[in-house]
Amino acid sequence: QLxxxxxIDLKRLGIGVKKMVxxxxxxxxxLLTNHGIESHLKDGxxxxxxxxxxxxxxxxxxxxxxxxxxxxxxxxxxxxxxAQINPCGYQGLKVTQLCDLTDNINLDTIANExxxxxxxxxxxx
Numbered sequence: 001q002l003x004x005x006x007x008i009d010l011k012r013l014g015i016g017v018k019k020m021v022x023x024x025x026x027x028x029x030x031l032l033t034n035h036g037i038e039s040h041l042k043d044g045x046x047x048x049x050x051x052x053x054x055x056x057x058x059x060x061x062x063x064x065x066x067x068x069x070x071x072x073x074x075x076x077x078x079x080x081x082x083a084q085i086n087p088c089g090y091q092g093l094k095v096t097q098l099c100d101l102t103d104n105i106n107l108d109t110i111a112n113e114x115x116x117x118x119x120x121x122x123x124x125x
Contacts, residue, residue, distance in 0.1 A: 001074055002072065002107060002114070006070035009065060009066050011066075019125065025058070026121060027117045028071065028073060029048055032050070039055065052094060056074070074098065075097060076097060076098065
């Protein structure tokens with residue numbers, strides 16, 4: 001699982017929390033598109049989904065206009081533990097991961113790619 005902490009001064013960039021959440025979601029979706037994976041959002045359920053299964057979760061804390069925490073992207077991990085809990089508080093929510101959807105996935109490569117995409121979105125907002 002790739003964990004990304006977004007330490008961003010929203011005030012300095014002139015963006016709000018909703019916009020930041022949107023930039024993170026769009027960045028994840030762009031990454032998935034780059035790997036031939038179609039993804040979507042769900043109303044009222046933050047995160048990114050592929051065929052109804054959650055592949056990425058978001059969790060931002062904002063204090064004094066600065067973001068803390070960020071996102072988790074399921075890349076290549078054991079998913080069995082999710083069957084024992086209610087992922088993100090949703091009973092029966094299915095989860096998926098990048099390695100099950102495409103070949104030749106490397107965590108470091110995905111981390112670098114997502115970092116670049118997110119940085120581009122945030123600086124161009």
